[in-house]
Amino acid sequence: MLYKRSSQLFADAEKVIPGGVNSPVRAFKAVGGTPIFVKSAKGAYLYDEDGNKLIDYINSWGPMVLGHAYEPVVEAVIERAKLGTSFGMPTELETQIAALAIKMVPNIDKIRFVNSGTEACMSAIRLARGYTKRDKIIKFAGCYHGHSDSFLIQAGSGAITFGSPNSPGVTAGTAKDTLLARYNDLDNVVELITANPNEIAAIIVEPVAGNMGCIPPKEGFLEGLRQLCTDNGILLIFDEVMTGFRLAAGGVQELVGVTSDIVCFGKVIGGGLPVGAFAARAEIMNYLAPLGPVYQAGTLSGNPLAMAAGLAMLQALDADREVFIRLKEKTAYLAAGINKVLTNNNVSFTINTIGSMISVHFDDNAVVDFQTAAKGDNETFKKFFHGLLQEGIYIAPSAYETWFITDALTYEDLDFTIQAIDKVSKTF
Numbered sequence: 001m002l003y004k005r006s007s008q009l010f011a012d013a014e015k016v017i018p019g020g021v022n023s024p025v026r027a028f029k030a031v032g033g034t035p036i037f038v039k040s041a042k043g044a045y046l047y048d049e050d051g052n053k054l055i056d057y058i059n060s061w062g063p064m065v066l067g068h069a070y071e072p073v074v075e076a077v078i079e080r081a082k083l084g085t086s087f088g089m090p091t092e093l094e095t096q097i098a099a100l101a102i103k104m105v106p107n108i109d110k111i112r113f114v115n116s117g118t119e120a121c122m123s124a125i126r127l128a129r130g131y132t133k134r135d136k137i138i139k140f141a142g143c144y145h146g147h148s149d150s151f152l153i154q155a156g157s158g159a160i161t162f163g164s165p166n167s168p169g170v171t172a173g174t175a176k177d178t179l180l181a182r183y184n185d186l187d188n189v190v191e192l193i194t195a196n197p198n199e200i201a202a203i204i205v206e207p208v209a210g211n212m213g214c215i216p217p218k219e220g221f222l223e224g225l226r227q228l229c230t231d232n233g234i235l236l237i238f239d240e241v242m243t244g245f246r247l248a249a250g251g252v253q254e255l256v257g258v259t260s261d262i263v264c265f266g267k268v269i270g271g272g273l274p275v276g277a278f279a280a281r282a283e284i285m286n287y288l289a290p291l292g293p294v295y296q297a298g299t300l301s302g303n304p305l306a307m308a309a310g311l312a313m314l315q316a317l318d319a320d321r322e323v324f325i326r327l328k329e330k331t332a333y334l335a336a337g338i339n340k341v342l343t344n345n346n347v348s349f350t351i352n353t354i355g356s357m358i359s360v361h362f363d364d365n366a367v368v369d370f371q372t373a374a375k376g377d378n379e380t381f382k383k384f385f386h387g388l389l390q391e392g393i394y395i396a397p398s399a400y401e402t403w404f405i406t407d408a409l410t411y412e413d414l415d416f417t418i419q420a421i422d423k424v425s426k427t428f
Ligand SMILES: *Cc1c(COP(=O)(O)O)cnc(C)c1O
Pocket: 115, 116, 117, 118, 119, 121, 144, 145, 146, 147, 206, 210, 211, 239, 240, 241, 242, 266, 267, 276
């Protein structure tokens, strides 16, 4: 397949946009080559500016769990746009999506909508600090909670891909309040809590990590965090920006049966429009302005187009809970197929998967945290990525990213993908 026009468009973009992209994960820096410019997308497929059709395993990095241009979402946005696109005043839509989210997610009484996952996580820790009157937070190496200052300490996703897990521009003053732990290592968390008595406001965690590839929590890890938080007056924040409304209607809280104190959302909750949200029990949420002292705001928060898209998406998921089973089955089928062909072709690999998230690491050790994720062979990944691209399959241009399975993928698409992986891995 040729990507000629994309290359030209990228050259034009580079002149006026830093690195030619508005988010670094879209760049092909880690794999070489130039990003593909999309013209349109429908269901499981992307159509690019060169006229290529690609099977999409990124799906806007998660939101399109039912496939691209999902009809009820598109309709809702079109109808809503005719009524005006922003008012800076309340609409009934906001109450409708809030009520539905609260019905679907366990253990939350109130929810506030923002414009991105970054804003959701940033606001959640401010709320936790205001509520507990403590300053420090614990985060895990390789977890990504958006690009706000407190979180760019050993951060995952693009931050690892581009070698800046600790970003310049974050002050030492901010960095000192973020304590770093190893994912899936409770003892390490205990050490940090013991060394900082009564100082930790919150532990923030991706309850299933998805930004250093997919890393499910070990048995007992989330339960252990819950207990440590309860025992030490610390709030447990589940960053479910990736996993919320994807792994189950109620996210990982429902899947694993562990409750968080504050939960963050993004991606699926906006149906492909810019939406984030954070939610908790009333007692905590009432600390937010205008009821309480913790300030948080947004001119476009609860935007009617975004709320209409998100509501249509959540309604679809709520009405058809079987979707989570179908997604899991499709993902398991793909994982089994990839496992078979890579084994036959003598490739060193580990596949991690849970629900509709999957990642292939080119290393045969178990991948359980940032350190083990970092052992993957990037040269093999590059060949894999470009080989698949030639076959018309689009995965994330980084070995540290999860693939997102959508309900729009057919078993023919999955078989095609497995065959392509067979072909490509023979050339390693
Ligand atoms: C994507 C992501 C974020 C950031 O969300 P944005 O909408 O990109 O700001 C935060 N946390 C997790 C777990 C994510 O996957």
